[in-house]
Amino acid sequence: MGKHILVIGGFSIMHKRLKKLGAKMTLINVSTEIKSNENSTYHRVIGVPKDKSINEWLEIAAFFHNIDPFDGIACFHEMDQEKAAYIAQELQLFYLEPKVIERTRNKILMRSVLREYGVDKTKNAIVNTTDEISSFAQMHGYPIILKPVDGWGSIGVAKIENAEELEHALGWYQTADFGSGMIVEEYLEGKEFSVEAFSENGIHKIMCITEKFKEEQHFVEIGHRLPYKGVYSDYERAIHEFVQHALTSIGITHGPSHTEIILTIDGPKIIETHTRLGGDYIPELINMVSGIDLLDLWAKQAMGESIINEIPQTPNMKKSAAIWYGTPSTAGLVKEIIGEEEAQSTAGVTRVEILQKQGNKITGMKDSFSRSACVLATGENTDLAISNAQLALSKIQFVIEDEQSEEVVVCSS
Incomplete structure (x- = not known):
């Protein structure tokens, strides 16, 4: 044994x-x-x-x-x-020490530590009332972001463009019911990425930079593609160094991490970081293009094995991979799902997942858990990979009984 x-x-x-x-x-x-x-x-x-x-x-x-x-x-x-x-x-x-876990869960603590070490000075504040949210906006300008202190899955997150949207955003936050308090942050303008890394004895090796796509109101993730090789690739070294400094400042010394950043005109800024692998099938996407099994690396580390030398300095990714999510705009009860086999047979497709099954209630895309279907696909480049995923997803249709009219409608995902 x-x-x-x-x-x-x-x-x-x-x-x-x-x-x-x-x-x-x-x-x-x-x-x-x-x-x-x-x-x-x-x-x-x-x-x-x-x-x-x-x-x-x-x-x-x-x-x-x-x-x-x-x-x-x-x-x-x-x-x-x-x-x-x-x-x-x-x-x-x-x-990992308890304080390290707490820093990754509590966004106020995380920002305090990053500010102390000079890594990221994104403006933020704990707020309790609409007046306090309004005061923050008056001081720093709209748009601003309202979110739970320790939320996940984009639940309760809202972008506030002006004072007229404040009450609606607060109501949206309250549906999350985390009970941990709410914060406001300055809105970070720029392209969003996630950075997958493994740490060992305080050394951080970057596995991959993933380009992220989100809907604009509540920042629900609707797609990813990797490895990123677009117009921002000149900033790759800056992203690597920024994330490594952030992980060190927070105190992450070993294990996997998933860090979400915005590349602003002033350089990378952090949204949040996690002491786990990325979600939304990112480890599977990385494995598809590089052959590196992140789950195996994590298991070996948990057994006390050294894995840092198993990670190439620059992982060889011979092709690209992407995932795309969708959900029907019509709210109602799912009566039937059509086109799954056709989607699966689309060129480049490796996986089709129906997330809202027959009998489930669809309410639109309001958080990560309300997405209805997704497709993983590969391609010679990231444009082709994401195109393959989107094409396959368009073939999936949900037959929905409309809540208001009780009419049965067919909606694409």
Whole structure:
């Protein structure tokens, strides 16, 4: 039996990677998220009620550590990383410090640290009322961004162009109901990218720069393409150095990171960073064009292996890959989905995912979880890759029963 790894939270795909590497695993997860058909993956499975505090998770972990010591700790789900960090600190296991996780989750803390180190001085403030939002806008000018302090998936995010839009944006934020407070930030004008990296002993290696596409009102991501080789490629070195400085300032010393930036006329500015791999199939897109398996690298690191030398200084990406999302503009109940097989047979397409199934309610694209379908595709260059994905997506149609008229309509995704 290999190393005994304490696994905190979900993401069974990664847990199976650990088992493949020979890990003996004790899983601690919320009881309702444990799947009985996957229990054979683990040496021991411990279910915890959802309302238990971090201290109670600590007590459970310490109890089992005393009777069957852990060699390491792993956590692959962002929402559980704070628990993992405190448990690791208590049991003296190697992991990121709790303050590092908190800096990546709390956007006010992140901006404070980046400002202190001179990395990024984007203006922002905690606000509680419309008057405070208005005062920030008067001081720094419109447009501004309103968002939750520790939100995710573009939930509750709004761009405010003028004072007339303030009440609507505040109402939109309140639908998110994070309860963690809200912040306003200056609007960063420019092209958006995400930067995938792995860190080890404080050394940061950049895997890929991904070009991002978002809808304008709530910044829901609708597409990505990589590797980026457009008109901004002259700034590649500046982006690399900026992200490396940001990761060092925040205190990220090891593991994967996914950093979202805007390339402004004044250089790169950060939106947010995460101590995890990128979402929206970005690891799969990278694997499609480079052959590098980011999930394997993460699993090896969790087992205590060194992986930094497995990452080429400049990964060889022989082709390009893209993903494109869509959702019908008509709100209502999904009655039928047409064209999935036709989309799958489109040139360059590697994956088609229907995200809103028959019987689901479609409400438009308001956050990452409301998108209805996506297509992954490759091409000789990024233009062709994204064109292949968009063409395939256009073939998918949703038959929807309109909420207002009860009329059944056919909508493209």
